[in-house]
Amino acid sequence: MRDRVSQVPGYPDEKQFQGFIRRRRRRGAMWRTLFLIATSVGIVVLSALLLNILDDSFGYVAVKNEIEPAALLATYAPKRLPMERGGADYQILRELSRDVQVQILRDHLSQGLIRRLESEQPLDQRSQEELGDLIIERVVEPHFLASWSLFDSVFHRARIKAEVAEMDGASLRFYSWLNPKFVVSPQSSHPEFAGIRTAILGSLWVVAITILFSLPVGVAAAIYLEEYGQKGRLNDLIETNINNLAGVPSIIYGLLGLAIFVRALQPLTGGSLFGIGDATTNNGRTIISAGLTLGLLILPIIIINAREAIRAVPQGIRQASYGLGATRWQTVWHHVLPNAMPGILTGSILAISRAFGETAPLVVIGASAFIIRDPDGPFSKFTTMTIQIYQWTARPQAEFRHLAAAGIIVLLALLLGLNATAIWLRNRYQRSY
Numbered sequence: 429m430r431d432r433v434s435q436v437p438g439y440p441d442e443k444q445f446q447g448f449i450r451r452r453r454r455r456g457a458m459w460r461t462l463f464l465i466a467t468s469v470g471i472v473v474l475s476a477l478l479l480n481i482l483d484d485s486f487g488y489v490a491v492k493n494e495i496e497p498a499a500l501l502a503t504y505a506p507k508r509l510p511m512e513r514g515g516a517d518y519q520i521l522r523e524l525s526r527d528v529q530v531q532i533l534r535d536h537l538s539q540g541l542i543r544r545l546e547s548e549q550p551l552d553q554r555s556q557e558e559l560g561d562l563i564i565e566r567v568v569e570p571h572f573l574a575s576w577s578l579f580d581s582v583f584h585r586a587r588i589k590a591e592v593a594e595m596d597g598a599s600l601r602f603y604s605w606l607n608p609k610f611v612v613s614p615q616s617s618h619p620e621f622a623g624i625r626t627a628i629l630g631s632l633w634v635v636a637i638t639i640l641f642s643l644p645v646g647v648a649a650a651i652y653l654e655e656y657g658q659k660g661r662l663n664d665l666i667e668t669n670i671n672n673l674a675g676v677p678s679i680i681y682g683l684l685g686l687a688i689f690v691r692a693l694q695p696l697t698g699g700s701l702f703g704i705g706d707a708t709t710n711n712g713r714t715i716i717s718a719g720l721t722l723g724l725l726i727l728p729i730i731i732i733n734a735r736e737a738i739r740a741v742p743q744g745i746r747q748a749s750y751g752l753g754a755t756r757w758q759t760v761w762h763h764v765l766p767n768a769m770p771g772i773l774t775g776s777i778l779a780i781s782r783a784f785g786e787t788a789p790l791v792v793i794g795a796s797a798f799i800i801r802d803p804d805g806p807f808s809k810f811t812t813m814t815i816q817i818y819q820w821t822a823r824p825q826a827e828f829r830h831l832a833a834a835g836i837i838v839l840l841a842l843l844l845g846l847n848a849t850a851i852w853l854r855n856r857y858q859r860s861y
Contacts, residue, residue, distance in 0.1 A: 484833030488581040489603040490592045494569035495536070497521055504528050521568070522560030526552075529559035536567045561609075570620050572827050573598050606834040614800040615816065619827035624835050627816035628842070629802050630715065630795075631784065634812060635846070637719025638726065638783050643776060645723075646730030647765075650772075653731075654738045655760050674728035682792030685721030690793055699807030713794035716806040721789050726779035733775020737768040773854040777847055784843055787814040813839045 497518060505524055521529075530551050534542060545551065551559065564570065573595055576588055581602065592600045613623025657663045694712035695701040697720075741764050749759040796811045797819045803810050813835060820832035 481833045481836050483577045483579050484830050485606045485837060486578040486581075486604050487576045487602070487830070488585075488588050488592075489575045489601055489827075490573040490595055490598045491570050491601050492573055492595070492598045494571075495567055497568055500532060500563070500567070504532055518560075518564050518568070521563050522557055524556070524560070526554075526556055526559060529556065529563060532563055532567060533559070541566070565621055571618075572620055575603075575827050575830060605830045606837055610831075610834055611838060614802070615798060615811075616800070617798075619825065619831055622820075622828075622831055624813065624816060624831075624838055626799055626802050627811050627813045627835070628838070630810040631812040631814075631842070633715045633803050633806065633808075633810065634718045634722065634790075635780065635784055637716055637806060638722040639780060641720055641723035642727045642730055642779070642783075646727050646776075647734050647772060649727075649731050650734030650738055651760060651765070654735050655756065655764065670728050670731055674732060677788075678725055678786055679788040679792060681721055681725040682789030684724065685717060685789060685793050689717040689720050697807070702807075704805075704807055711794075713809065714807045715803055715810045718790055718793055718795065718810065718812075719806070721793055722783040722786060725786065725789060726783050729779040729782070730772075730776055733779070734768070734772045737771025737775065738764060740771060741767045770854045773850055777850040777854075780850070781843060781847060784846065785814060785839075787812075787818055790815055813842070 497520065501520060505528055524532075533545075533551060537545075542551075545562070554562075574591070576584075581588065589600060592598050610623050611628070612625050613621060614626045615624075616622040653663065653666065657666075689697050690712035697712045697714055697717045699714070745763050745767065746759055749763050754762070790812055795815050796809055797815060799809060799811050801809070817832045817835045817839065820828040820835065823829075
């Protein structure tokens with residue numbers, strides 16, 4: 429039988445067939461090796477990036493205080509000098525009674541500064557933690573004279589100690605730039621007290637408005653184009669434009685947002701149309717302008733992914749619904765959309781992640797590079813985490829680069845949290861349908 433098959437014209441003999449199999453296996457092994465190399469390169473690059481971020485987030489700092497905590501405690505609370513702890517530190521100042529803390533502030537701060545602090549919130553109404561932080565910031569006034577990365581702190585410890593010993597009045601501390609205080613503190617011109625709270629709130633506000641605008645509009649447009657739109661030149665023109673808009677650089681959307689939302693719709697986006705806002709926010713450079721601009725940025729991506737998800741729903745589901753007497757809208761709402769929702773959410777996750785990490789459009793719109801006031805609504809001035817990190821990396825002091833590394837970790841954590849929430853919603857829809 430084999431001899432008969434080998435005699436068929438055009439059919440390879442056994443030797444040729446085995447050679448073909450070997451060549452195909454070699455090609456498969458070659459491509460598998462290339463894929464493995466590409467994956468390994470990606471893992472190495474990501475690992476190097478994470479190591480570089482972690483390296484800048486921890487390390488030794490040389491600290492010099494204007495007034496040593498031990499001197500304050502020796503005067504106001506001599507019994508709070510625990511010898512077993514090797515002297516007083518910042519935490520002891522936070523543990524003092526509120527009366528002693530207020531007395532320290534009134535004795536060491538000017539009357540003008542006291543009145544300003546009292547106008548923000550009376551000292552008698554502040555907690556021990558808040559009063560202790562004020563003492564550290566305003567009275568102790570620690571200054572970072574120098575800082576080192578984690579690897580330098582581990583492998584060059586002796587050299588660092590020798591350098592700090594030559595600094596007058598400086599002490600060496602191992603410092604974590606990523607700490608709870610960093611997350612809940614506002615921006616500051618002093619790296620010792622700078623935090624990222626205002627930027628976190630700004631990013632969450634902007635992304636929330638982006639989602640509320642782009643997700644419903646994008647899904648509605650996808651439903652119309654797939655379920656209601658008629659094939660023709662107009663529909664082809666719309667599809668072509670949507671595909672082209674998905675590749676437009678983000679800074680172009682920033683210019684579009686500047687022209688439309690900041691300038692043309694200034695009474696609306698500034699809040700003056702509703703009688704809210706102030707002179708600094710009535711110029712239209714507000715959270716709502718940023719959210720709408722980023723919404724336009726990711727809208728083509730959401731439309732394209734939503735259309736693909738709707739198109740993937742089997743036609744049999746639609747035909748069965750029509751056969752039972754359902755209208756087109758009932759079919760779309762009760763059958764097509766629920767089955768397409770996991771795919772829609774998958775594309776939306778990628779689009780929202782892009783919006784969360786955008787910087788160029790927000791710079792064009794006029795996001796604040798330095799702001800200490802938390803946003804309290806869509807018509808507030810704002811900054812975002814990406815802009816805050818960029819502003820820190822542009823500063824010449826090494827301490828701000830450490831803050832930028834800590835901010836990147838917080839940004840990644842928030843991004844993973846948002847993605848995890850979206851994935852949970854997607855999986856929930858998959859289990860339901």
